[in-house]
Amino acid sequence: MSRTEQLRALSEAHSAHNYHPLPIVVAEAEGAWLTDVEGRRYLDMLAAYSAVNFGHRNPRLTEAARRQLDRVTLVSRAFDHDQFGPFTTELAELCGKDMVLPMNSGAEAVESALKTARKWGYEVKGVPAGQANIITFEGNFHGRTTTIVSFSTDAEAKDSYGPYTPGFRTVPYGDAAALRAAMDDDTVGVLVEPIQGEAGVNVPPSGFLRTVRELCTEFGALMMADEIQSGLGRTGTTFAVEHEGVVPDVYILGKALGGGIMPVSAVVADADVLGVFKPGQHGSTFGGNPLACAIGREVIAMLRTGEFQERSRELGAHMHRRLGALPADLVREVRGRGLWAGVELPGRARPVSERLMELGVLAKETHETTLRLAPPLTISRADLDWALDQLEIALKG
Numbered sequence: 001m002s003r004t005e006q007l008r009a010l011s012e013a014h015s016a017h018n019y020h021p022l023p024i025v026v027a028e029a030e031g032a033w034l035t036d037v038e039g040r041r042y043l044d045m046l047a048a049y050s051a052v053n054f055g056h057r058n059p060r061l062t063e064a065a066r067r068q069l070d071r072v073t074l075v076s077r078a079f080d081h082d083q084f085g086p087f088t089t090e091l092a093e094l095c096g097k098d099m100v101l102p103m104n105s106g107a108e109a110v111e112s113a114l115k116t117a118r119k120w121g122y123e124v125k126g127v128p129a130g131q132a133n134i135i136t137f138e139g140n141f142h143g144r145t146t147t148i149v150s151f152s153t154d155a156e157a158k159d160s161y162g163p164y165t166p167g168f169r170t171v172p173y174g175d176a177a178a179l180r181a182a183m184d185d186d187t188v189g190v191l192v193e194p195i196q197g198e199a200g201v202n203v204p205p206s207g208f209l210r211t212v213r214e215l216c217t218e219f220g221a222l223m224m225a226d227e228i229q230s231g232l233g234r235t236g237t238t239f240a241v242e243h244e245g246v247v248p249d250v251y252i253l254g255k256a257l258g259g260g261i262m263p264v265s266a267v268v269a270d271a272d273v274l275g276v277f278k279p280g281q282h283g284s285t286f287g288g289n290p291l292a293c294a295i296g297r298e299v300i301a302m303l304r305t306g307e308f309q310e311r312s313r314e315l316g317a318h319m320h321r322r323l324g325a326l327p328a329d330l331v332r333e334v335r336g337r338g339l340w341a342g343v344e345l346p347g348r349a350r351p352v353s354e355r356l357m358e359l360g361v362l363a364k365e366t367h368e369t370t371l372r373l374a375p376p377l378t379i380s381r382a383d384l385d386w387a388l389d390q391l392e393i394a395l396k397g
Contacts, residue, residue, distance in 0.1 A: 003037045022357050022364070029056035032379040034362065043387050045356075045363040047376045049197070050229045050340075052260035054302060055378035061259035061298050068294035076285050083293035090300045091266060094238065095251050099274040101267040102288030106228040106254030107143025109265035112282065113191070113252050114147065116267060117222050118167075119276045121188030125220055128186070135182050135190045135221075137173040141198030142191065142226055154198075174204040176211040183215060189222040189250075190215070194240035197229040200370035201335045201342030209244040216249065222273065228254040228265070233377055236313035236338035238303055243337065249273060259299050264292040308377045312338040315384055319373070322388045330395040339379070343371040345395070355394040361387045 001009075007025045024042070028035040032055060034042045047053060054061060068083070075081050088100040101116070103109045117134055121127040136142075136151040149157050150164035158164075171178040173196060183190075192212055196202040216223040225248035230240035232253065241248055251268040258264035267274065286292070302308060316338035323334040323341055333344040345352060349365030356363055366372050373391075375384060 007037060022353060022362065024357060024362070031055045031057075032376045032383055040360070042357070042360050042362045043375075043379075043383055045361055045373050045375045045387050047374050048260060049255065050232075050234050050374055051255040051258065053233055053256035053377050054259060054299070054308065055376040056260060058259060058378070060302060061261060061295055064294050064298040065259075065261050065291065068291050071290070073291045074286065074289045077283060077288065081290045081293075083290045083297065084288055087288070087293035087297050087300075090297055091253075091268060094300050094303065095268040096247065097251070097268045098271040099269060101274055101277070101282075102292070103265045103267070103284050104263045104286050104292075105143070106252075106265050107145050107148060108284065108287070109228065109252045109254050109267055110142040110148055110191075110226060111145055112267045113224050113226075113250055114189075115282060116250065116269070116273060116276065117189030117191075117224060119281075120222065120273055121186075123276050124272065125188060127188060131186045132167060132188045133184070133186050134168050134188060135179060136168055136170045137192060137196075138170055139173050139196050139199035139202060140170075140191070140193060141196065142193075142228075173199075173202065174208050176208060176215075179212065180215055183219045183221065185219070187219050187221045189224050191224045191226060193226045193230065194243075195230045195235065195337065195340070197340075197372075198366055200344065200367050201340055201372060203335055203337060207244070209241055209246045213246045213248070222250055222269075223248040224250040224252060226252045228252060229374075230340070232256040232299070233303060233308040233312050234338055234340050234374065235336075236316055237309055240337065257296050257299055258292065259295045261295050262292060264296050266296075312377050315339055315377075315379065315381060318381065319384060319388065322385075323373075326392060326395065330392075336373075339373075339375055339377055341373040342366075343373065343391075345369050345371060352391075352394050355397070356390060359390040359394060361390045361394075363391075 004025045025037045026034045027037045032044050034044050091100050103112055118132045121132040138153045142148045147165040149161050151168035151170050152158040169182045171182050213223055225241050227239050254265035335342040349371045353365050
């Protein structure tokens with residue numbers, strides 16, 4: 001039995017089967033490349049669902065982590081530490097907002113945003129107790145907690161986890177008329193992914209996000225942009241909402257904010273929104289810990305240069321041109337922005353993922369017929385072209 005087979009057997013025997021990974025066991029990684037336990041190299045075209053936007057073991061980020069590891073890693077929020085104030089200040093400035101609520105995982109950040117909207121709705125907007133509603137969209141993916149799956153339309157994510165949390169209204173993604181019809185005086189927030197990642201990298205119709213912004217203003221509700229996958233350079237701008245010139249009331253961030261080193265997430269908004277929290281009303285032992293803040297600060301510094309956004313724009317345009325030129329009998333549709341694409345296939349995407357792996361490229365399917373591509377923003381054009389060459393071979397079977 002090979003080393004890969006041994007380790008996979010251990011995983012199968014002793015871990016819950018809540019994932020269906022490709023049959024590879026990674027041992028090392030650098031930049032856009034992964035090496036398995038047998039020594040074979042693979043080009044990473046997934047980047048941990050955008051958590052590794054800046055490449056594996058990015059030298060600036062690993063050095064920031066090492067420096068902090070030699071100082072202090074956790075004090076809880078019982079005390080301040082010297083990275084916390086600078087991190088919250090710098091992230092607020094990046095978003096053009098006043099305040100930051102640091103958490104850990106993306107799902108935690110979404111849960112925190114939902115709590116924020118409800119608390120703001122009752123204490124600031126004046127919604128009657130217990131009547132607040134939040135609008136979400138079909139095809140959404142915001143995490144896997146009980147409350148979040150309560151408004152999921154994906155049976156695999158939702159089924160058998162009831163009873164579900166009330167207070168949500170779900171409408172078709174991209175349907176402005178349906179959104180308007182669902183909103184009322186008790187609507188406290190609209191939770192939207194500027195591009196739906198898990199649903200297949202779905203880009204809404206042009207102008208839809210502007211309409212969401214306008215309706216939230218009209219009804220006095222918070223526009224909450226889940227930029228956990230789409231943000232921090234992935235689509236060619238710092239935030240995907242920028243493609244429509246939209247500024248949400250609340251940014252929900254995660255994944256790449258931790259530099260691919262540890263989970264770091266945050267809710268970012270102005271003081272009239274996040275100011276509703278008082279001591280003891282919400283918290284996290286690890287949220288905003290010194291190590292997370294040190295890494296996050298370096299991520300913010302890297303984004304300030306605009307280098308990664310520009311790489312995503314230029315390489316993304318090249319990637320989409322090449323994908324769009326693939327024969328119609330191999331690819332039905334290509335969706336996305338920047339270095340992010342959902343390639344809709346005429347058949348199942350899993351076999352294509354497996355063939356790609358055999359060719360030395362790692363990508364992953366979603367919803368049966370969509371192949372997702374989201375390489376690190378640091379990928380070279382030559383490596384990207386090689387990966388796309390392998391994709392064409394894999395599609396031809």
